[in-house]
Amino acid sequence: MAKLTGQGEQLTPHAVVVDEPEKPTVKKKISLTPSEWEAIEKQALTDGFSPARWIVATIRARLTTTPQLGQTDIEALTQSNLLLLAMGRNLNQIAKALNAAPETRAAYKVHVIEEARALIAEHTTQVSKAMAANSKRWRIE
Numbered sequence: 001m002a003k004l005t006g007q008g009e010q011l012t013p014h015a016v017v018v019d020e021p022e023k024p025t026v027k028k029k030i031s032l033t034p035s036e037w038e039a040i041e042k043q044a045l046t047d048g049f050s051p052a053r054w055i056v057a058t059i060r061a062r063l064t065t066t067p068q069l070g071q072t073d074i075e076a077l078t079q080s081n082l083l084l085l086a087m088g089r090n091l092n093q094i095a096k097a098l099n100a101a102p103e104t105r106a107a108y109k110v111h112v113i114e115e116a117r118a119l120i121a122e123h124t125t126q127v128s129k130a131m132a133a134n135s136k137r138w139r140i141e
Contacts, residue, residue, distance in 0.1 A: 013063070013064050013065035013066070024056075037051075040054060040055065046072075047070040047072065047073075048070030048071035048072030048073060048074070048075075049070045049071070054070075057070070067130070069130070069131065074131055077127050077130075077131055078131070080127065081124045081127050081128060084120045084123060084124050085120070085124055087120055088117050088120040088121055088124070091113050091114075091116055091117040091120070092117055094113055095110055095113045095114055095117065098110050098113070
């Protein structure tokens with residue numbers, strides 16, 4: 001029980017195989033107290049899940065030690081990526097303008113702008129991959 005509650009020894013994360021997804025075919029019945037179910041409903045709503053999806057996400061997060069994104073999380077990450085992509089485009093335009101006018105280049109650190117643009121591009125790619133992986137079916141090994 002200590003492992004399940006995060007106390008004591010940590011569970012070893014299981015590998016996630018995206019290329020060989022499984023369909024959910026095993027159904028189990030669980031019994032909860034009314035107060036437990038009420039708490040799950042509230043937490044699921046807060047996290048952007050249905051209660052059943054929240055339970056599954058909680059189990060998956062524990063088994064794989066990877067975050068499971070609710071609708072609220074996905075919307076926030078989508079907005080973040082849109083803003084970062086816009087910033088990246090602006091930085092790209094600044095870098096192009098500076099490259100077009102070499103006489104002003106010495107006054108600015110173009111390489112810093114280009115590094116920031118590259119970091120933004122890498123971040124948005126990683127966030128997009130996390131969002132896509134969260135929505136795909138997968139198999140645990």
